[in-house]
Amino acid sequence: MFNLAGYGPQIFKGTVTTVELSLLSLLVSFVIGLLGASAKLSKSRFLRGLATVYTTIIRGVPDLVLMLLIFYSLQIWLNDATDYLDSLQNSIDFEISLDPFTSGIITLGFIYGAYFTETFRGAFMAVPRGQLEAARAFGMKPFLVFRRILFPQMMRYALPGLANNWQVILKATALVSLIGLSDIIKAAQYAGEGTFRTFYFMSIAGLVYLFLTTVSNGVLLLLERKYAVGVRKAVL
Amino acid sequence: MIYILQNFGREFLYTDGYHITGLAMTLWLLLISCSIGFCIALPLAILRNARNPLIWGPVWLYTFVIRGTPLYVQLLIVYTGIYGLHFVRDSAPLAAFFKQGINCTLLAFALNTGAYTTEIFAGAIRDTSFGEVEAARSLGMSQFTLYRRIIIPSALRRALPVYSNEVILMLHATTLAFTATVPDLLKVANDAYAATYNPFASFATVALIYLCISFTLIFAFRKAEGHFLAFLKP
Numbered sequence: 001m002f003n004l005a006g007y008g009p010q011i012f013k014g015t016v017t018t019v020e021l022s023l024l025s026l027l028v029s030f031v032i033g034l035l036g037a038s039a040k041l042s043k044s045r046f047l048r049g050l051a052t053v054y055t056t057i058i059r060g061v062p063d064l065v066l067m068l069l070i071f072y073s074l075q076i077w078l079n080d081a082t083d084y085l086d087s088l089q090n091s092i093d094f095e096i097s098l099d100p101f102t103s104g105i106i107t108l109g110f111i112y113g114a115y116f117t118e119t120f121r122g123a124f125m126a127v128p129r130g131q132l133e134a135a136r137a138f139g140m141k142p143f144l145v146f147r148r149i150l151f152p153q154m155m156r157y158a159l160p161g162l163a164n165n166w167q168v169i170l171k172a173t174a175l176v177s178l179i180g181l182s183d184i185i186k187a188a189q190y191a192g193e194g195t196f197r198t199f200y201f202m203s204i205a206g207l208v209y210l211f212l213t214t215v216s217n218g219v220l221l222l223l224e225r226k227y228a229v230g231v232r233k234a235v236l
Numbered sequence: 237m238i239y240i241l242q243n244f245g246r247e248f249l250y251t252d253g254y255h256i257t258g259l260a261m262t263l264w265l266l267l268i269s270c271s272i273g274f275c276i277a278l279p280l281a282i283l284r285n286a287r288n289p290l291i292w293g294p295v296w297l298y299t300f301v302i303r304g305t306p307l308y309v310q311l312l313i314v315y316t317g318i319y320g321l322h323f324v325r326d327s328a329p330l331a332a333f334f335k336q337g338i339n340c341t342l343l344a345f346a347l348n349t350g351a352y353t354t355e356i357f358a359g360a361i362r363d364t365s366f367g368e369v370e371a372a373r374s375l376g377m378s379q380f381t382l383y384r385r386i387i388i389p390s391a392l393r394r395a396l397p398v399y400s401n402e403v404i405l406m407l408h409a410t411t412l413a414f415t416a417t418v419p420d421l422l423k424v425a426n427d428a429y430a431a432t433y434n435p436f437a438s439f440a441t442v443a444l445i446y447l448c449i450s451f452t453l454i455f456a457f458r459k460a461e462g463h464f465l466a467f468l469k470p
Contacts, residue, residue: 060446061446064408065442069435171305175306175412199313199320202312202317206301210304213304
């Protein structure tokens with residue numbers, strides 16, 4: 001159907017990288033979002049302030065700027081830290097170097113964690129208090145309350161926001177090619193430069209993204225149906 | 237950081253002596269792409285709610301494709317892709333247009349924000365309460381007057397909070413312009429980084445500038461909401 005001029009495997013590998021990167025970033029930002037939402041709703045003033053500063057700054061600064069900031073600075077900070085450790089130990093020369101893939105996950109997770117924090121905060125607040133009090137009355141430990149009562153009900157309210165954030169993360173992975181990751185866009189660029197058909201290969205990259213967003217939309221609809229079990233809807 | 241501000245302060249704000257750069261360029265990109273996007277979105281939002289699938293179908297396809305692909309891909313298609321096509325290079329006016337990075341950037345940005353804005357406005361038009369429309373019809377308004385006097389003003393007001401979000405996201409998206417050689421804020425930050433090898437100071441400076449623009453926009457939109465949505469106040 002498509003004439004890929006021998007660049008098919010590269011483009012496929014790039015697609016896999018893009019999907020891996022977005023799924024892992026989703027995982028990281030999901031966890032950060034849960035922690036951030038708990039911090040925002042906690043009784044400690046310090047934690048609340050910290051989470052507010054985090055979400056405000058991250059959501060006010062463009063993701064590309066943050067990505068370049070973190071990508072270039074993180075390596076320098078790591079080098080400084082490992083140099084310091086070296087000077088303490090004086091024995092082995094020890095260093096950590098970040099590849100674009102890892103730093104992409106860290107930065108995307110850190111950035112979109114702020115958006116997840118806001119989504120989860122709203123969803124946590126939507127779960128009726130009585131549910132949690134009833135669970136505690138049954139003698140459940142806090143973690144059990146979270147796992148059995150709060151989380152499943154919270155997901156129902158959070159899913160539309162999550163779906164939105166997931167689409168944004170998936171599209172934001174396109175930026176990671178700017179810090180040197182060989183994802184689908186890099187593959188399409190190489191193929192386009194090699195064959196002088198940039199328009200064609202870039203359109204293929206666009207179609208791949210379109211396919212990914214459409215498929216994940218379907219999956220999220222199924223998930224929404226799963227978490228909406230037991231909710232009665234008005235029949236119009 | 238002080239060194240960067242002393243050496244790149246003018247570039248960050250408005251010019252490098254030859255071109256408009258930095259803040260002025262970013263705001264210019266934002267203003268033009270949002271204005272063109274708004275002009276595209278308003279008629280398309282009305283068509284999006286048409287009953288005939290031949291009318292709303294193409295509009296749906298446009299928003300679906302644009303919203304389903306990253307802006308970076310769209311920018312690369314417009315900037316590097318289109319100029320590589322033979323018929324574009326052969327026609328002088330098209331070649332002259334697509335040769336300029338800024339034209340391509342503005343085109344890609346306007347089409348992008350136009351799609352998102354279309355969906356925002358279409359949603360607001362869809363949510364117009366039937367009573368308003370029926371009341372207007374009962375007064376004998378024609379379809380055009382109905383849209384001009386009742387539906388559009390009310391839909392735009394109700395869309396304002398979501399639209400303000402889209403403008404902020406567009407501000408964040410303008411950072412991609414530097415990949416098409418447009419000297420916006422991020423390009424100046426990149427230059428500062430290349431000159432000083434100090435990534436944190438260069439990018440943190442520009443992050444602070446973006447933060448200030450974001451806050452100013454949020455404040456302005458809050459004021460606008462207070463003015464235009466005053467009837468919703470408790």
